[in-house]
Amino acid sequence: MDTSDRKQAMTDDSPVIGIDLGTTNSVVAISIDGRVRVLEEGGTALVPSVVGIGADGRLLVGQAARNQLAAFPDRTIASVKRRMGQAVTLPMAGTSYTPQEISGVILQALKARAERALGRPVSRAVITVPAFFDEPQRQATLEAGRLAGLTVERIINEPTAASLVYDAGSDERRHVMIYDLGGGTFDVSIVRMERGVVEVLSSKGDTSLGGDDFDELLARYVADRFLQEHGHDLMAHGSTRWRLLTGCERAKCELSTAATARIVEEFIATVKGRQVSLDIDVSRDEYERLIRTLVDRTIVCVDMAIVDAGLSLSQIDELILVGGSSRTPLVQRRLREEFRREPRWSVDPDLAVALGAGTQAAAIAGLAIGPVLVDVATHTLGIAAMTDGPHGAHLAFCPILHRNAPLPARFEDLFFTHDDMQDMAAIEVFQGESPRLEENRKIGHFMLEGLNASSDCDGRIHVRFELSLDGTLEVTAIESKSGISQRLAIVDALSTMKNAAGAAERLGRLPGFSSAVAATAAHQAGGGVASDPAPADPHAPILHRAKRALATLGPEDAADVERLLQLVAEARAEGDESLLGGLVAELDDLLFYAAG
Ligand SMILES: Nc1ncnc2c1ncn2[C@@H]1O[C@H](COP(=O)(O)OP(=O)(O)OP(=O)(O)O)[C@@H](O)[C@H]1O
Ligand SMILES: [Mg+2]
DSSP states (O other): OOHHHHHHHHHOOOOEEEEEEOSSEEEEEEEETTEEEEOOBTTBSOEEOEEEEOTTSOEEETHHHHHTTTTOGGGEEEOGGGGTTSSOOEEETTEEEOHHHHHHHHHHHHHHHHHHHHTSOOOEEEEEEOTTOOHHHHHHHHHHHHHTTOEEEEEEEHHHHHHHHSOOOOSSOEEEEEEEEOSSOEEEEEEEEETTEEEEEEEEEETTOSHHHHHHHHHHHHHHHHHHHHSOOGGGSHHHHHHHHHHHHHHHHHTTTSSEEEEEEEEEEEETTEEEEEEEEEEHHHHHHHHHHHHHHHHHHHHHHHHHTTOOGGGOOEEEEESGGGGOHHHHHHHHHHHSSOOBOSSOTTTHHHHHHHHHHHHHTTSOOOOEEEEEOSSOEEEEEEEEETTEEEEEEEEEEOTTOEESEEEEEEEEOSSTTOOEEEEEEEESSOSSGGGSEEEEEEEEESOOOOTTOOOEEEEEEEEOTTOOEEEEEEETTTOOEEEEEOOOTTOOGGGHHHHHHHHHHSTTSOHHHHHHHHHHHHTSOOOOOOOSOTTHHHHHHHHHHTTTSOHHHHHHHHHHHHHHHHHHHTTOHHHHHHHHHHHHHHHHHHHO
């Protein structure tokens, strides 16, 4: 930051808002009159994370979009957070959008809500992401913020945000576990709180485990009962699937307090020319049998997080529950069994993350001194390099910045050129925990060219990794002899922001989306870091996984996968991109459940 920037930052009294950008619901919070509060409209702070195009062609966000989800699934997009960082496009009313574009629309609605509450423009925000989000997913969140016309001051982890809401001011050292089970993601973090400092010791999670999955399991169960009786699969058709899912979500929430719930959907299908209704009772016992495996998966993460933090169960002083799905009785029961103590609930589990984001936002705006934040890297980052092994030299993963390193982090390592007269080196950046290169995820690469080739094979290359608090990774490679250097800020190969002009144009065409914002976003993105060319086929990884899975799946799942692969081939032959996107997403979901 140079002097003029610093002066600008010191005199900048523009408000900073805190945003919990959730899979199911989003919430915006801000400090007003010295208190952080969530912004309500129509009696609720929750803005459903749903975007749609109404019958009149207008853009719908939040409850209005959610209301049309069951009736018009082709014109509506929900749970976009699960797709963040993936090279997929999502069809909506005949046009395809990237996940960050759709998230950008949600963020713009939250920004507008804050502007209505404050009566002045808002352009700065703190946005939360699951602690387990990887680089491409964080990058996609930043891009969504830019598309919404927001300067994202900080990306913080959801459990860290939640912990900020709880009193961190006490002198006593406490270890707190934050268990956050939301709509689409699960996170568990162990934090240490002491004298106003919150330090994340470890984070574990699952980016595709949440209440949406509970809904799907219940819907599949109900659909199977309906199928047995009527020979018709409600999950196989877009609109009945959504109606069933909506009804099952309602029943699921009822089952948190009631022993049974009734799912009634009038005239849901036409079977042999006759209109048939759905009317089924589900007991809590039946429901808990369906979700037990998923809940147990969260408990495995809990155990791993405690080990990673270097603690034992008895050293955890407190357990805080966050996220709507943490209201599920089975979840609480399993945690009680595990901890033999009562979880704490003092803040509404739906709002804790947004309130924490608002607390951090207030601190950035200089309004309040919140607890100091110490965050950690949630993945190991490194590069590919030749390593000697029992079977000779081979390419392996060499970690540079280890998981759980406190942020901001800066680590460096030294590498040597491999061949005599080598005048260039490929720096390939990976993320993951396996020594085997192919089991990690490649997140970027660049070439260091013009090396000082010499026959003494002494080309030393320093590779430096700098990971900022918002999770942006800068990789620098420097050859010591020549001083030649090259730097890369990670914009993942999967990132689709490279087509920012297209994104701005598509969003600008939506009635109701501010075209000025879209134009700014395109301008900002234009100056960004060059990213890798688009993969030839964005669906290839899922299709490949599906074909491989055929060998191991049970006969029913395999038949479903084969049917979907056949439909994918047909959609592709017809060039129907929107159908193709939907089918691949369905395939992705199917593989996930089959694996679970
Ligand atoms: N009483 C309840 N019992 C069980 N589940 C509930 C209850 N109330 C809400 N939920 C579920 O909580 C989920 C939404 O939680 P929340 O708003 O915390 O998620 P989110 O923040 O949008 O998602 P994420 O944190 O995964 O991005 C939904 O799946 C919803 O069905
Ligand atoms: Mg959440």
